[in-house]
Amino acid sequence: MSNMTDIIINAAEEPQPLLPAVDMIRKSISGYATGSDRHDIATGLVTFTVPLLPSIDALQWLNSQSIYPRTYWMNREGDDIAAGIGQADSIVYDHQGPNRRSFELLQQHITARQHNARYFGGCCFDNVQQRDPGWKPFKSLYFILPEIQITVTDRENTLSCHLFLDGRTPVNQLCARLMATLEAMQPVVTPSPDCNLPDVTSTSFKPDMKQWIEICNKALEKFQKGFMGKMILARQTTLKFSVPFSPLLFLIKYPFPDSSTYRYYFEPEKNKAFFSFTPERLYRRDHDRLLTEALAGTCSKQALEEDSIDACRHLLNSEKDIREHRFVKDTILKELSPICSTIDMEEEVRALQLNSLVHLYTRCKATLNPESSNDATVLSSLHPTPAVGGVPRDEALQQIIDLEPFSRGWYAGPIGWISRQSSEFAVGIRSARSDGQTVFLYSGAGLVKGSNPASEWQEVDHKIGDMLAIIRQTL
Numbered sequence: 001m002s003n004m005t006d007i008i009i010n011a012a013e014e015p016q017p018l019l020p021a022v023d024m025i026r027k028s029i030s031g032y033a034t035g036s037d038r039h040d041i042a043t044g045l046v047t048f049t050v051p052l053l054p055s056i057d058a059l060q061w062l063n064s065q066s067i068y069p070r071t072y073w074m075n076r077e078g079d080d081i082a083a084g085i086g087q088a089d090s091i092v093y094d095h096q097g098p099n100r101r102s103f104e105l106l107q108q109h110i111t112a113r114q115h116n117a118r119y120f121g122g123c124c125f126d127n128v129q130q131r132d133p134g135w136k137p138f139k140s141l142y143f144i145l146p147e148i149q150i151t152v153t154d155r156e157n158t159l160s161c162h163l164f165l166d167g168r169t170p171v172n173q174l175c176a177r178l179m180a181t182l183e184a185m186q187p188v189v190t191p192s193p194d195c196n197l198p199d200v201t202s203t204s205f206k207p208d209m210k211q212w213i214e215i216c217n218k219a220l221e222k223f224q225k226g227f228m229g230k231m232i233l234a235r236q237t238t239l240k241f242s243v244p245f246s247p248l249l250f251l252i253k254y255p256f257p258d259s260s261t262y263r264y265y266f267e268p269e270k271n272k273a274f275f276s277f278t279p280e281r282l283y284r285r286d287h288d289r290l291l292t293e294a295l296a297g298t299c300s301k302q303a304l305e306e307d308s309i310d311a312c313r314h315l316l317n318s319e320k321d322i323r324e325h326r327f328v329k330d331t332i333l334k335e336l337s338p339i340c341s342t343i344d345m346e347e348e349v350r351a352l353q354l355n356s357l358v359h360l361y362t363r364c365k366a367t368l369n370p371e372s373s374n375d376a377t378v379l380s381s382l383h384p385t386p387a388v389g390g391v392p393r394d395e396a397l398q399q400i401i402d403l404e405p406f407s408r409g410w411y412a413g414p415i416g417w418i419s420r421q422s423s424e425f426a427v428g429i430r431s432a433r434s435d436g437q438t439v440f441l442y443s444g445a446g447l448v449k450g451s452n453p454a455s456e457w458q459e460v461d462h463k464i465g466d467m468l469a470i471i472r473q474t475l
Ligand SMILES: C=C(O[C@@H]1C=C(C(=O)O)C=C[C@H]1O)C(=O)O
Pocket: 232, 234, 280, 295, 296, 297, 298, 324, 359, 387, 388, 429, 430, 442, 443, 444, 445, 446, 447, 463
């Protein structure tokens, strides 16, 4: 469409400290608003941007802000970080139904936007499941184009402001709104003083251990009868704190700087956040190029009281873990075959080392067919893999709804960012929802024939270990 705007206005060439950068952007916006005396109505996106000096810490900047929503994304490699505040535009879907419908809606919006900016967000694991009211602020699917964003990559750091022209509101009015947000933004980042997490006053489990064993045994019966091959069962751990606090503290206090996990944060309303330290990529797409992986099978370094190399060796030889892993690998291959022209799935399984865990891991590269080079198709094909759902998929999803005594919400759902040309989604495991004073931690384990329920309980304990460590170190 010819009347759609997609403009990037560079308000400075040279990298700036934050304070002058804000000033330059402000001037640039007012120039845009008044220069052409914009009472008109337009459609599209104008991005005002200034390069920042490398000293900026996006997480500390975010922590200084009290403009909501607040979002944060760091990829697994740690070289692609985006922190955002406010909402220039959003894509929201909140009706129950198959996930495919939400994914199609997401795609329609992204395709209609005609610009290449990233929208950050996520969606629930299974939109057929009735959700606990605590998930309400997150909707079925929610993606946000932040009003103000700090981006830190290996190439550049930038401050950007998004002026989304909605085709309804006069341009100068939208400019005034963006200026007001900039005014409210805290331009001086003060590294948080000793802001510790408050005390935990109680911890409880859903299911408790006894129920867990019963539930696992029901799943194991299904395997015995040959109805199912694999199923992931999850647990919810509820922590009550003495006072309400900003859940962003979990990211600030994360004590493993070098860990190869994503860091994800989505806070649609003050103190109501979903966050994740997941090691698992659902996929990365650049046009028709796709990167995905199978990640399943776990060994805890601690539990073995061995060093990392022994833990890797142990895992690479564990028949049960190899079977858990195989289901994921085979399913990814099966799902990609109809939508890809080439699929390069590594033969050999690797060990992926995290802080205290090792996982089995296989990488996969593929080329999407032209008609399948879109995120609705890839999301519908890949999510949920048997790393978080099961085999067969529909049977496992029904069993999860029937057996798990809580709603998964966004746990294990696709979380990340999407733009017209590219996207990256992680799997929202090792995650939590915070509700001011209460935090719910989520993690699960893959059951296959021969799994031992008590060992799987422990495996989940190990998986939430890093999140619990955040709390423990500050006590
Ligand atoms: C389901 C989770 O993790 C998944 C289950 C694993 C396993 O059972 O070995 C390993 C990695 C993930 O595939 C989770 O952490 O919540």
